[in-house]
Amino acid sequence: MFAALFSVFVTAADWVSPSIDYHALAPEIILAGGVVVVLLLDLFTSENNKWMLGPVTSFTLLGSFIPILTLALSDSGTRSLFDGRYVVDNFSLTMKGLFVLAGYLVVLLSSDYLREGDFYEGEYWILMLSSLLGMVMMASSRDLVSIFVSLEFLSIPAYMMAAWRKRDLRSNEAGVKYFLLGVFASALMLYGMSLLYGISNSTLLTDIGKYVSGEMSAVRAVAILFVVVGFAFKISAVPFHTWAPDTYEGAPTPVTAFLSVASKAAGFVALLTVVYVGFPNASEVWQPVFWIFAALTMTVGNVMALRQTNIVRMLAYSSISQGGFILMPLAIAGEGDSAGAALRAVVTYLLVYAATNLGVFAVVIAVSHKTRSGAISSYGGLFSYAPGLAIVMTIFMASLAGIPPLGGWIGKFGSFQALVSAGTTWGYALAVIGAVNTVIAFGYYGNVMREMWMRPVPDGDTTHVVVPSAITVALGLTTFATLLMGILPGLVLHFGDLANLAGAFGG
Amino acid sequence: MLLNEFLFLGAILFCIGVYGVIVRKNAVLVLMSIELILNSVNINLLAFSLRNGSADGQTFALYVIAVAAAEVGIGLALVLLVYRNSRSISLDDLSEMKG
Amino acid sequence: MSEFLRSYLVVVWFGLAAFLVGSLLLGISALLRPNNPTSEKLLSYESGVDPVGDGWSQSQIRYYVFALLFVIFDVEAVFIFPWATQLERYGGFGLVEMAVFVAVLVLGLVYAWRKGVLRWV
Numbered sequence: 001m002f003a004a005l006f007s008v009f010v011t012a013a014d015w016v017s018p019s020i021d022y023h024a025l026a027p028e029i030i031l032a033g034g035v036v037v038v039l040l041l042d043l044f045t046s047e048n049n050k051w052m053l054g055p056v057t058s059f060t061l062l063g064s065f066i067p068i069l070t071l072a073l074s075d076s077g078t079r080s081l082f083d084g085r086y087v088v089d090n091f092s093l094t095m096k097g098l099f100v101l102a103g104y105l106v107v108l109l110s111s112d113y114l115r116e117g118d119f120y121e122g123e124y125w126i127l128m129l130s131s132l133l134g135m136v137m138m139a140s141s142r143d144l145v146s147i148f149v150s151l152e153f154l155s156i157p158a159y160m161m162a163a164w165r166k167r168d169l170r171s172n173e174a175g176v177k178y179f180l181l182g183v184f185a186s187a188l189m190l191y192g193m194s195l196l197y198g199i200s201n202s203t204l205l206t207d208i209g210k211y212v213s214g215e216m217s218a219v220r221a222v223a224i225l226f227v228v229v230g231f232a233f234k235i236s237a238v239p240f241h242t243w244a245p246d247t248y249e250g251a252p253t254p255v256t257a258f259l260s261v262a263s264k265a266a267g268f269v270a271l272l273t274v275v276y277v278g279f280p281n282a283s284e285v286w287q288p289v290f291w292i293f294a295a296l297t298m299t300v301g302n303v304m305a306l307r308q309t310n311i312v313r314m315l316a317y318s319s320i321s322q323g324g325f326i327l328m329p330l331a332i333a334g335e336g337d338s339a340g341a342a343l344r345a346v347v348t349y350l351l352v353y354a355a356t357n358l359g360v361f362a363v364v365i366a367v368s369h370k371t372r373s374g375a376i377s378s379y380g381g382l383f384s385y386a387p388g389l390a391i392v393m394t395i396f397m398a399s400l401a402g403i404p405p406l407g408g409w410i411g412k413f414g415s416f417q418a419l420v421s422a423g424t425t426w427g428y429a430l431a432v433i434g435a436v437n438t439v440i441a442f443g444y445y446g447n448v449m450r451e452m453w454m455r456p457v458p459d460g461d462t463t464h465v466v467v468p469s470a471i472t473v474a475l476g477l478t479t480f481a482t483l484l485m486g487i488l489p490g491l492v493l494h495f496g497d498l499a500n501l502a503g504a505f506g507g
Numbered sequence: 508m509l510l511n512e513f514l515f516l517g518a519i520l521f522c523i524g525v526y527g528v529i530v531r532k533n534a535v536l537v538l539m540s541i542e543l544i545l546n547s548v549n550i551n552l553l554a555f556s557l558r559n560g561s562a563d564g565q566t567f568a569l570y571v572i573a574v575a576a577a578e579v580g581i582g583l584a585l586v587l588l589v590y591r592n593s594r595s596i597s598l599d600d601l602s603e604m605k606g
Numbered sequence: 607m608s609e610f611l612r613s614y615l616v617v618v619w620f621g622l623a624a625f626l627v628g629s630l631l632l633g634i635s636a637l638l639r640p641n642n643p644t645s646e647k648l649l650s651y652e653s654g655v656d657p658v659g660d661g662w663s664q665s666q667i668r669y670y671v672f673a674l675l676f677v678i679f680d681v682e683a684v685f686i687f688p689w690a691t692q693l694e695r696y697g698g699f700g701l702v703e704m705a706v707f708v709a710v711l712v713l714g715l716v717y718a719w720r721k722g723v724l725r726w727v
């Protein structure tokens with residue numbers, strides 16, 4: 001036994017130090033440096049100077065966006081580090097850009113919220129930067145170990161951020177529920193990963209792809225299923241969505257925005273990499289799973305959203321059902337040559353969804369600043385006293401519902417197109433379910449619009465809503481992005497086209 | 508090599524852990540059950556690593572151990588936070604939000 | 607029975623022998639010694655002083671932070687051991703990497719120190 005242990009180490013004797021491509025790692029290094037700088041600043045500055053932490057965080061995020069741009073513009077193609085365990089390709093660069101910009105918008109949403117609520121400020125920024133670092137790492141990870149580590153790296157700070165209002169039992173409940181279910185899911189995923197390692201004798205996803213093929217034995221199916229279920233918790237797919245409404249409602253609103261956009265996108269990125277690079281030849285196992293997930297997630301999310309009276313809880317269920325729409329193309333990704341189309345549809349939808357949903361939460365934060373209420377009825381008559389907010393909220397709601405010519409439409413269009421072009425019965429069936437759900441979704445999105453435009457102001461208080469400048473900037477950016485992606489769909493489709501996953505099938 | 512015996516041990520630990528997570532109502536006991544699952548994963552990884560003669564599994568197990576410690580740190584802090592505010596660590600009492 | 611399991615048979619024999627010898631000696635002494643129980647003999651031993659309170663006393667909640675800090679730093683040390691066994695092989699590169707790792711760990715300690723967690727009030 002011990003001889004076997006010893007021989008493992010001896011066989012790796014000819015070790016050479018890896019050559020590290022620092023340009024490819026620059027976004028991660030800048031983010032890690034930012035964490036250290038913010039931590040030290042927080043520890044060694046007086047209470048009066050803590051205001052600088054937010055700006056330092058946003059500069060870090062913008063700073064890490066620069067190497068992402070230069071990497072995207074350099075024509076060196078795919079960069080593979082550490083024997084292919086860490087890959088910087090166009091897919092990962094697109095997603096890294098999404099994470100960093102979404103993080104920047106969340107910083108804009110958080111800064112005034114934190115100032116007013118008497119929160120621990122320094123730790124909030126540190127945790128958010130750490131979580132973003134995990135997401136950025138996730139986009140490049142092509143190895144079970146690094147996928148696991150980056151998943152935990154992005155989740156563990158998020159558990160704490162959900163419970164950030166220390167004295168509020170609702171926030172605590174949000175944190176504990178998110179934590180217990182998240183950790184349980186990652187434990188299930190790890191069990192699947194350990195079986196995958198046993199099957200293929202490697203943690204590298206491309207090696208696993210070679211072994212997980214052909215005749216499906218039970219152990220392979222179980223391994224794939226556990227890994228997929230682990231990520232299904234992260235993207236709050238039904239029936240693993242139970243944490244999402246409570247966590248979204250109880251957590252501070254900027255954190256909810258962060259969870260529902262960045263954390264969810266990270267889950268999808270992980271799912272895409274694992275499925276496309278790790279299990280390309282096992283589509284008979286994961287296609288039905290995704291089909292069921294997509295159908296259930298859309299339907300349950302929509303039906304539950306219809307009966308909500310709290311705007312954040314309604315948005316939580318809306319975000320669950322949007323996740324179902326994003327999952328749709330994966331249900332046919334293994335049919336013929338539709339893998340590439342499915343990948344493009346998912347990436348496009350994620351980009352559009354991120355911009356729109358962050359905008360919605362910006363409006364929610366701005367409005368609740370005045371009304372101090374989370375009820376949908378508190379939006380009554382918003383147009384009469386805050387026409388600007390009502391108009392942008394209408395744009396976002398219409399985009400989430402998928403009305404042309406807004407961004408959400410192009411996302412939904414891509415998903416349906418991918419489903420239909422696969423030409424299978426299952427694809428058509430799912431497209432029909434999706435279409436029905438799109439109609440149901442008009443119910444609750446339209447309800448918010450009706451409140452804003454047609455209902456009277458609930459308490460007759462029509463004083464002006466003071467929107468902090470940071471939130472104005474966030475609203476401007478997200479509105480611009482939502483409109484631009486709808487009017488010039490070529491732009492976002494171009495990003496979708498760019499998103500080829502190196503080493504994946506069909507991409 | 509006793510691969511089957513190790514895998515069997517891992518599977519039993521995994522099942523006990525999942526049972527505990529589902530049945531237990533005490534937050535700390537749920538945390539302990541999750542630790543059981545993580546340890547079953549470690550047993551699997553080490554068994555496969557010895558059978559296959561590659562060090563990847565052992566490296567993976569090291570990361571699992573470290574991350575499990577971080578998770579317990581956060582988990583106990585969260586449980587303590589809830590206890591301070593509600594004087595209870597029963598998961599059934601955590602029902603402020605419904606719907 | 608496989609070769610692997612058979613090599614553990616020695617352990618079983620040792621265990622049986624130890625159990626037999628132990629119970630034999632204790633049995634002989636139980637037969638020979640006088641038996642005179644008093645309530646003082648059942649008290650738990652605290653260096654000769656009469657014990658105060660219950661054995662199941664609650665410990666201060668502030669210990670919990672120390673325990674957590676200990677667990678986290680203790681477990682992070684697990685990454686240093688594989689490097690330490692192969693110190694020469696990884697050379698300067700390994701040294702720099704480990705220096706970065708330890709620096710980040712020290713940052714955590716600095717955080718705990720500045721937040722006043724390490725001070726015992």
